[in-house]
Amino acid sequence: MKHLWDVHFLLLILLYLLGAVTSQVNPGVCRYPLGMSGGQIQDEDISASSQWSESTAARYGRLDFEEGDGAWCPEITVEPDSLKEFLQIDLRSLHFITLVGTQGRHAGGIGNEFSQMYKIKYSRDGSRWISWRNRQGKQVIEGNRNAYDIVLKDLEPPVIARFVRFMPVTDHSMNVCMRVELYGCEWLDGLVSYNAPAGEQMSSPDYPAYFNDSVYDGAVIHSMTEGLGQLTDGVCGLDDFTHSHVYNVWPGYDYVGWTNESFPSAYVEIMFEFDRIRNFTTMKVHCNNMYAQHIKGFRQVVCHFRSEADWEATPLAFSPVEDEKNPSARFITVNLANHMASAIKCQFYFADAWMLFSEITFQSDTAMYNTTLAPPKTGLPPNIQPEDDPTHKIDDSNTRILIGCLVAIILILVVIIVIILWRQVWQKMLEKASRRMLDDELTASLSIQSETFAYNHNQSSTIIEQESNSTYERIFPLGPDYQEPSRIICKLPEFAQSSEEPASTSTAASKSTTTTVIQDGAPHYAEADIVNLQGVTGSNTYAIPALAMDLLSGKDVAVEEFPRKLLTFKEKLGEGQFGEVHLCEAGGMQEFMNKEFLFDIPEDQPVLVAVKMLRSDADKNARNDFLKEIKIMSRLKDPNIIRLLAVCIYSDPLCMITEYMENGDLNQFLSRHEPEGQLALLSNAPTVSFNNLCYMAAQIASGMKYLSSLNFVHRDLATRNCLVGKNYTIKIADFGMSRNLYSGDYYRIQGRAVLPIRWMSWESILLGKFTTASDVWAFGVTLWEILNFCKEQPYSQLTDEQVIENTGEFFRDQKRQIYLPQPVLCPDSLYKIMLSCWRRNTKERPSFQEIHRALLEMQP
Template sequence: MLRVFVEICRYPLGMTGGQIQDEDISASSQWSESTAARFGRLDFDNGDGDGAWCPDIMSELDGVKEYLQVDLRTLHFITLVGTQGRHADGMGNEFAQRYMIKYSRDGSNWVGWHDRKGRQVIEGNRNAYDVVLKDLEPPIIARFVRFMPVTDHSMIVCMRVELYGCEWLDGLVSYSIPDGHQMIYRGLDVYFNDSVYDGASGLGQLTDGTWGLDDFLHSPIYSMSPGYDYVGWSNKSFPKGYVEMIFEFDHVRNFTSMKVHCNNMFSRGVRMFRQATCYFRSGPDWEADPVTLRPTVDRVSQIARFVTVPLGDRTASLIKCRFHFSDLWMLFSEVAFQSGSAVYNTSLTPRDDPTHKVDDSNTRILIGCLVAIIAILLTIIVIILWRQVWQKMLEKASRRMLDDELTAHLAIQTQAFSLNHSSLSSEGGSTSNSTYERIFPLCADYQEPSRLIRKLPEFAQSTEHLGSCTSSRALAVGASDSAPHYAEADIISLQESSDSSTYSITAVNMNLFAGTDSSMKEFPRHKLTFKEKLGEGQFGEVHLCEAEGMQDFLDEVLSIEGNNESPLLVAVKTLREDANKNARNDFLKEIRIMSRLRDPNIVRLLAVCVDTDPLCMITEYMENGDLNQFLCILRLKEITLFFFSVYSTLSYSKLIEMAVQIASGMKYLSSLNFVHRDLATRNCLVGKNYTIKIADFGMSRNLYRGDYYRIQGRAILPIRWMSWESILLGKFTMASDVWAFGVTLWEILTLCKEQPYSHLSDEQVIENTGEFFRDQGKQVYLPKPPCCPERVYTDLMLSCWRRNAKQRPSFQEMHTQLMESLV
């Protein structure tokens, strides 16, 4: 059994992708045949906003709730829901402003969901086109889910929905435990009740995927009361000296072990259990021979921990366990079982044939085979997740993207200007939404700081001391009111455009690349076979395709071993035929620039289709997705291996090898005087054998919306990766990319467990940049990752974050230093 982790278990369950069939979607009523339940799929209509479930609310009777119901066929752990309205290209304006959720595991007993503070109503949509995602805290375990719009009947309600989570592999459908007790600790009331228990025979905090901290007075969940994460009991209330719990499962299973997360803060009278005794039942009576474990008492460490209780491959559908006290209090926060389906020769599940019996020897053989099959299937699942999770997680949750979101982030405008300082200062410039920007270090500073410095009045009075080189191109962080809701590299500006909501450095003359062969082969578009849409925006889409005969378009470096006739998976970026002229020009310019980038750690452009519309560019497809999600999956694997007492396979040297590749790619870009401006693990892609390539497909994903800070509703900045001078001065150089590399290295060595400066709000991050400017020793640095050697942290990471940009190392130096650390 793979344990569910809330932070990873966020896959779309099939409303959008079609895995959930029409017959599994039902509703209490419908406005018309065209608004039936089957149309309630998020993004079902591929973009025009038509098609949704609309209840017949005008005929609703008092006390009767309208609902859209989804049957997932099996139990699932659901962590997130998404909703959307119906706009029909401006012809409709129906959506649900608020809604509630009910769920059921058997289709008969329904439970109303509420958050950890008891609130049942969920805030929904504010318009008909945006997708609104809501985390379910706590998550739910259910097969059936109902969305119930809350309305005052003043407007027609329509909904399109998606569920996110993963299959519930425990098989646990309910548990029964005694009510938790209240502890009074130094005048503080601490309640250890199961506050999210969902029924007389249900599930709750012991299966919510959240483990309590070492100190039970604190909670990993923000603003919750002391003791919230634990269910606990006092020895004084149990004369027999033990707490009895009963666990019910969906069918007879073969149980290998049970893991119980216990608190062990003995300085406050809390210890893990002294003994666990478990009884098993598959028929009408409990079996006589229990399993017993007496764990070693830990009188030294007060760290909370999982205690494994071996269950000896016993088969049962009910387990009763008695946990004996070893101190005044006993606190549990999570219980999980490792099991598989079983064949049992005396008591039958509802699917068993009553005429078919198997003897004990055959039972053992079958159980062994089933366990082996389950192990193989789990291995296959992990491999599939590594390959596909990046393209399955929330990629299709965003509808309202900017015109240039899927056009060239590598685009450089064709307006020419000379390389002397006078022409750079005098020309008017067009703008680009490029992430890679080519710069020339004629002038390192810019006179006018951004609006962010208004938060630091003393800074505005001191900018004249930061440099003597000036430029007429002042930073203007701001945009029109039409700025998009999502942006991945709407990062900075040196001059405001009159016809765009983004800002960028004036373009470099394309003749600067005249020494490089710019020809790019035309690929026969009929040889592209569509597999899946990876992302989309207002003027472009990115598809996963199979390309036949692509070997003829690959040079020796990219040549793929094996059968030359085998189709090759590629990413195809297309420009929609209705794109405006500027978007079309940017698309062609991106092709021209990308065709000249030649480095093993930079994603390569393979071919184009530009003879007819739609325009297409074909790039390498990195099958393991972006590095951020790849590391999250590795972390899940590491936690899972630790959970089952298997030795870790992920090494520090492997992580450094990833960083070496990123440094190598950035060394190449810096040699061309290119500045990336958005270097982070989310913008690095992972191929076979841990190959890392720097890229920017321009796919603005809701998954990373929290990594960008919107200034006064306008410009969008990845401030947690930006140097202080980039935020305050709008100064982007190779040295600012070095700063971002230090943050990226920190992400890698922490396996992307949390966002940089996660303990600081966005406003506090900006204030921290002011401390770097003032340089009074009050600035806050990212902490040293646990696996990071002191020398790497001090000599490399901290050097990337030096206040003086000239004192930061070059990518050449960092690449050499990282290579030496591997020796």
């Protein structure tokens, strides 16, 4: 983890030294912890109004830390309507803050203090403090309901600040304690305020629109002064100004706008103040262009620059090209020609009756100073105010020298990064010299054991959580009501050694503790027995609560030892950290099977099987997990679930032999076929009828009905994990993740496993909850694949990041989420089943029993 931090840190330096960095802030991406929980914020930068004792001082107010007495606690009881107590954080520089997290004091069960509500104040200079308000003007933020859960709240609008104060609020006298974290990213624009005329109202009988800057945090009378607002909130207005990104607001909300009737001079003047002298390269202005409504971007902009006390005599003028063909809103980029300034005053000339702006951003390099000189005053508190010495611009000769130095530094940093990465690789090679390298990045990523997917036996939504200390692990958009589920302490139960297993390969699992996450509603810390194991291909993780230990108890199911010499290798299906999956032919398999399993193959012909093989250099834990997986798989008996046929465990490498189907996986099978019709006749392609599509979907629902009856959660249901046999027989498997063929179906998150996000429910992506209801969601996507003959990836028009952002819309449920479209072959009744699988409320989704029954009713 330290190496990852080193690489992240060096990359940040590299980006900073590259000069004109992008300053366009995306609130959906700018969501990284700023250092309370990770320790990057130093103790001296955390202060408070008071403290109960030295062990509850401000420095202990770090989210998810239990040092001291477990939190910051003020000296006295907090009274209603009293805002005297606060916990203050100094970020040392301006940051764009999009999310805050709070937690109470638990202290291992001896504490029970938390803040049910709180307010936030922030400051950019340490002297002027601003009370945060949401877009509806509300200041109070709902806090914690207990002492241990972490509650994350989106700041809508986000704030730009260096100093932030958390101020507990109560409706009655009570003791409160707080642990906090801030999420966001550095504010690279350096803009500390803009002054502009107040936005105006457009009178229209159809839609009266209000173009005021509704979140401006400065003074607003006839003009706006000494503040920031919607022009810097990272949200670009829509093409049609009558609609907004924000739900349930007035027309024109996204824009700040003016009419030329109010400005005899024919221009609007906006002045921008920055934290220090900067070398400006460009200014980007996001403008509406609904020219049919007499709205256009500016005809010309004239910018004046102030680097020291006086404004430069010669302004810069820029005239963009007018566009009366495309009414879409767009950014207009103004070249600022590397002017040095700490303030810019721009006059935007009207091109039509109205001018509407939603975002103005700047790209710049921070001005460089002599060692004997200091930057100008920035309005910071006296104790950290730089000296008031003059500055000098960098001339052209110095610029060339500077560029050469920066290039040299960049090359040195690149070399350091390569050395760090190579050292990590070399260490792994030394530790496991006998293990051959994996084929590509995807299979290498499967070595991450924390969050992988397969049949997961699960009561409620118990999952194994990956602990990550990465400072740059992003918190994705969660909405205002996100609650992190309670953490519980769990034990790994001992695994009873089977009398039928040879002593050389049987090992009892040791006791260990594992942090898990359980579904909302758990009233306190609890303790439960959990079996957790990693599949040989990196694709299986079983979590089995003690309440369902019947699967691992009682008389063992006999699994025959199969002679290795009767296995003939055909093809490698997949590969993971601990082993491989091979397609093989097994000769004489019929002799080794019990009577309840029948093959539709003559006894003298080999049977097509999948062989999971554990690498001979696998460690003790991997071998134990492999044996547990055999024991669990031996108890899965359903016509639509892949069966365990036999094992090879008397010698290395350990193998389990499962069914395989002659037609391969459903994704490849359907992609080679066409729907019945004239087009298929012309192309002479093989076809599949609609009735057979429904028949295959019903079999998948039947298999999932069986798994859900055992409280197993698959977590990777998709056509790639369904195998096809004769007469459209379907059996559910789990090989998909380990196959290079499907690497594009998985999204890799830094420090975590690869995730099939296009099949995952919103609560699985955002909250880490995996239940039968999330499998139902994935079934809806799988059904969509089937009706499209697997010709298209789900949400193919969206990038992976947009898919994740779309899950945030499902969570907020403000009617802006994007659903998969109705396939051409799909009747309304079947599309209604899909939509029911994608309902926002998990309790409103149908069960697999209901889905199976509905699909059977559709068949003739």
